Amino acid sequence: MQLSTAKIVSPATKIAHDMGLTVTDRPPGTAPDWTIPQDWAGYSAREHTVWDLLFARQTDMLKGRASEAFRRGVEHLRLSDRGIPNFEELSERLSKRTGWRVVAVPGLVPDDVFFEHLAHRRFVAGRFIRKPEQLDYLQEPDVFHDLFGHVPLLSDPVFADYMQAYGLGGLKALRLNALEKLARLYWYTVEFGLIAEPGGLRLYGAGILSSFGESQFALDDSSPHRVKFDLMRVMRTRYRIDDYQQTYFVIDNFEELLHQTRDADFTPLYAQLGKLPDLAPDAVIGSDLILSRGTQNHAYRGKFQ
Ligand SMILES: [Fe+2]
Numbered sequence: 001m002q003l004s005t006a007k008i009v010s011p012a013t014k015i016a017h018d019m020g021l022t023v024t025d026r027p028p029g030t031a032p033d034w035t036i037p038q039d040w041a042g043y044s045a046r047e048h049t050v051w052d053l054l055f056a057r058q059t060d061m062l063k064g065r066a067s068e069a070f071r072r073g074v075e076h077l078r079l080s081d082r083g084i085p086n087f088e089e090l091s092e093r094l095s096k097r098t099g100w101r102v103v104a105v106p107g108l109v110p111d112d113v114f115f116e117h118l119a120h121r122r123f124v125a126g127r128f129i130r131k132p133e134q135l136d137y138l139q140e141p142d143v144f145h146d147l148f149g150h151v152p153l154l155s156d157p158v159f160a161d162y163m164q165a166y167g168l169g170g171l172k173a174l175r176l177n178a179l180e181k182l183a184r185l186y187w188y189t190v191e192f193g194l195i196a197e198p199g200g201l202r203l204y205g206a207g208i209l210s211s212f213g214e215s216q217f218a219l220d221d222s223s224p225h226r227v228k229f230d231l232m233r234v235m236r237t238r239y240r241i242d243d244y245q246q247t248y249f250v251i252d253n254f255e256e257l258l259h260q261t262r263d264a265d266f267t268p269l270y271a272q273l274g275k276l277p278d279l280a281p282d283a284v285i286g287s288d289l290i291l292s293r294g295t296q297n298h299a300y301r302g303k304f305q
Helices: 013-018 045-061 068-076 087-098 111-119 143-155 157-175 179-191 212-220 231-235 254-262 266-273
Strands: 101-105 122-126 194-197 200-203 225-228 247-251 290-292
Touching: 045 143, 045 212, 068 143, 087 101, 087 143, 087 157, 101 143, 111 122, 111 157, 122 143, 143 157, 157 179, 157 254, 157 266, 179 231, 179 247, 179 266, 200 212, 231 266, 247 254
Parallel strands: 101 122, 194 247, 225 247
Antiparallel strands: 194 200, 225 290
């Protein structure tokens, strides 16, 4: 079976740009904030079946691997109901818990639009779903990645605050021309983060949770490094765009993530980062708290950013 290593995981242009994609003008029919109706009634039976297939396979794979917050979120939001979720109904359940809503967008959106939505507790999601022959590979984030991967965590009050803080931080990073550094924080937490739970390491990053191949690799493979999360270290570290990660960063809890992001003044941090060299995705540095040092034996493909 082909394992998914595609890395189109965010509709924001910084990360998409790394993958050679560019955002176009706002498509006709979209609102000024780039949202569109989900048109839930327009999904075919075949498309709902693809969701059910992906959901069943990934839920099985994630047993004993997904974070407690993810498992609670899937239950609270009733994501196990059959078929592609209706964004309106999902948003009703989600907003009762944390005030977040899910809105549909046609594809890539400009960075400022993406961050504005996050800052107002709106998560932008693709409405299309991959085709049956694309279960393990797709070019852009689809509704399975966006809903299954991201939305359960948004029902956790602390993670929900972190995502909003990230959106506000993104708007600031745009003003300070520091998006390259901040995008790495999103990458290594929201998309590819691991969390240390009493039973061992668990997954909370959406890019891993929605990937059949990476949900095994990130926890079980001997190749990647697993290093304790450190904000500055993460913002210096380049990432793999078209293969599994060479390093995963591990948090102890979401409070730590929220505290380091919302309560920090990033202006001096960006100034400091400007004087420090970037780090390769497989780098290990003296200040690292290494939880497991990887062999880096995986045959990594392509380039990194
Ligand atoms: Fe994503």
